[in-house]
Amino acid sequence: MEQGKDIAKAYLRSEFCLEHVPVKSTYDPLNEEESAADEIASASPSESLESNTNNTEAYSKVAPNDCGSESIHRDVQLSEEIQSKAATNDFDSPNDFDSPNDFVSCEQRMQRINKLFNTLAARRRVLMNILGFLEVPRHADLLEEKVKELQEHDISVYSGYNYSVLLAEAGAIQKVNEDGTNFNEHAEQQPEIAVIDGVSFFKPVSGRQVFWFITNEGRGYLQSDDPFSDLRDLLAQESQYLSVYKHLLEICNSDGGKSAAELSVLIDNDPIVQNPRRYFSYFVKKLETCMALRWADRWQTTELGCRALDLLFDCEPMPECELDLKCAGGEL
Amino acid sequence: MPNLDEAPKELEVLEELDRLEAPAESEGQDELEVPDVLDGDNEHEELDRLDVGAEHEELDRPDGDDEYEEPNGDSELLELENILVQRSATYALLSRLYQKEVSRDLLNELHGKLYPAESTDKDLHTGYLYLATYLSNLWSGSLSESKVDYARCFLGHGVDGFSAAYPFESVYTSEKRLTMQGARDEVLAIYRANGIEKLAKWKDGEDHISLELEFMRILCDRAKDALSCGDINAAHELHLRQHDFLNNHLIAWVPMLLADMKKFAQTKLYLGLAYLTEGFLRTDAEFLNDLLFAVNES
Known part of the structure; x- marks a missing residue:
């Protein structure tokens, strides 16, 4: 057993030590009630968002929202200007094609959005309200709250997260950073290194802030809805x-x-x-x-x-x- | 910190029928004592064990035991007990992560912990790094993402038997990849031989990886208790059982499960869990080999 005790010493700080050091995280990513997004939502648009606002105004001029048209079909018909913009990739908004849908053409994205809304026709009201809500970047937590509010009298198995995933896959919304720039999924935050008694440990840092923002195609679909x-x-x-x-x-x-x-x-x-x-x-x-x-x-x-x-x-x-x-x- | 004896243990699924005494191997169930169900209530139960130097209970001195020796406060024995506590905590954490999806409380708890960054084992290092990286990128959708990944990893959505990393030993050791095969009968016999039964709330087979890891945790706890009492022989016997179960069962099939996990898992939580399990089981087997080999030599 003597040798066993020596081995014990060697293994004292071995790989299977999960030591608990009562480090209190100042940021609780899962329970935080207030977020910077509240300030964004309530404050006047910052410089980084002004371009989005301007683009919205420019976009509204070409949106097919013509009350005098004979009929509005559920399938969205892009205006010639939008189609030309899509072809030349000439969009001013910062949410250009850096999302996982990059390789998908604008028309294909519109088809996906159409398909989603047709498939979830019963949830159309919620989906359209989500698109309207995300015309400015909103924190993911705020979207959850908004969906709860929208479904207060209309219980659904879909949560805000579910809707956001479906809309993102269809290309109607995408993740952005707080300043409206594209959210890089691959740019993960790395844990810090904490040294205690000469031994290094990985220390998880505060989580990433995720905001959702409507894409150009999503905005087009929203504005085509009449x-x-x-x-x-x-x-x-x-x-x-x-x-x-x-x-x-x-x-x-x-x-x-x-x-x-x-x-x-x-x-x-x-x-x-x-x-x-x-x-x-x-x-x-x-x-x-x-x-x-x-x-x-x-x-x-x-x-x-x-x-x-x-x-x-x-x-x-x-x-x-x-x-x-x-x-x-x-x-x- | 909650008192471990008072709080009900919600997440333990193995019931120790005779906790303090070293069970006889070939005794039938009729000879076992009345079940002493361990109570515990929350997930913090296992994680509390991760505290370094957590105080263990002073057990009553058995009556009429001539071989009993007073704990001599030998620091090296205490270090070995420390290691057993930490091994037990690690087995408990691994068992919990395989048992079901993570909860908000568990994620919060894991986020507040530190993870070794100097592991000599490559898989352990990768596992800790992935886990810490996942915890460094939490957002409001992380809980849903982890639940989806758990389902993708362990439940799957196919009928061909190869659509997920099914966490049952029978699947990987039976010809047709079915559950409730010979492996399940073997581990069930081992549990019963050690005075352990699954709780009624557990509806799946006893050869689920979560139960096998929890079984190792129970043996670690018993070994630690035996050492605390000064019963070196019992501790040695329990280490032997751990060694046998680890080599004959866990290490025999878990690497195949982990290889599948690495194919199906998409979050670093479960990828990290795969690497962590692989590295930990390997180093634990080496530890037990060295410990028992050194004891045998002496």
Whole structure:
């Protein structure tokens, strides 16, 4: 056993020593409540973001957001200018092609985004709101909170992380640094070396700050989305139910909304919906898809729904030019 | 620091039927004492053991034991006990990481620790470096990423038997890569021979790597307790058992598992775990060889 004791000494600081030194990390990457992103989100755009803002304004001029167009298809059609920009790789925004989607063309990215939104049609509202939320760089923690808020009354197995991964794979968003520059996945932070009693140890450092930011393609898709036109098309296609839609929007716009049971009583007995037989859920679903109704513990009319009440349900048809002017000024 | 005896041990899946006495090998279960389930409640249970110089319990002096010697406070024996404590802690950590996905608390705990940077073993050095690097790049999505990687690594999504690094000895030692084969029966017999049973909450086979590592941890703890009592013979016997189990079981199949892990793992957490396990098992086998060889020579 004597030799054993000598061996023990040799192994005293051997490889399987995991020593605990009560080093308190000042930064807890998993539990930090406030982050620098809050300052970014609340403060005025910094210089590094101003270029993004300018590009957004320039981009909006070419976005296919034309209220006077005859029909808006779900498949996004890029304007000629965007297509030429994509071909020449001539984009001013800093989120150029440095992401894992670099080798994928702009059109392919748009196809991926389309496919994602078609596949997750039931989560479209959340996805579009995420894209809108990420028009400025947002910390990953803030995105998690935003998704929780969006899904407060709409439980889903998808978390903010899941959505961010799906959108990033589709090329709609990408990781950036705090200053808006591209996030280098391969540039990992290395642990520090701590020397204790002459023995070196790896000491993990504070984690990386990850921000999400919309890509040009994501912004294009966001701006191509025109739920007001979708609603107008719906009313044009189902003109026989115009009064039902109007009634639904009106009753959901009062008293904080209506429950499903109340809507059933108010809508299901309407003579118009007896043949063919339609129930309130059919109309609610259509309006929800067009973002005119939302569920927040009760069915409520959104701002877009209120605008539609003012503009689309008038007794006399409004001239299209006037309608376009009113469309341009509204928000979802 | 929580009292180890009072807090329930949620994450231990092996139940020691007779903790303090050296179990007889060929005795049937009828002769074993009433189970003394170790209680513990949280993941910090194992990690608390990582404290250097953590105080161990003073065990009661067995009655009527003529061979018992008073602990003589020999510093070298204490150093050996220290090493056993640290080996036990390492086995506990490895066992936990294989058992299931990491949790937020565990990641936080790991983030606050130091990892040796001067390992002479290349795999150990790589394992510690990867682990420390992973912990240096944590963000809010790290928890989800690690869970996804755990599923990718150990659960897979195929039916061909080669879609993941399945952490069961039977898979790597049976002809058709099935679970619950001969290897499971062997380790089950070994556990029972040592007075150990799996807890009811563990629904998989006993040849899961997590259980085998936990078994080594239990033997380390017993050896440490035996040394504390001054029972050198019992400690030697327990070291022999560790040596046999390590060489006949763990080292026989774990390298193949680790090779698969390196193919499937995409985060440095599980890549580092693969290297760490490989290096640690190798150095531990060398330690036990040297210890037992030196004892035999003396």
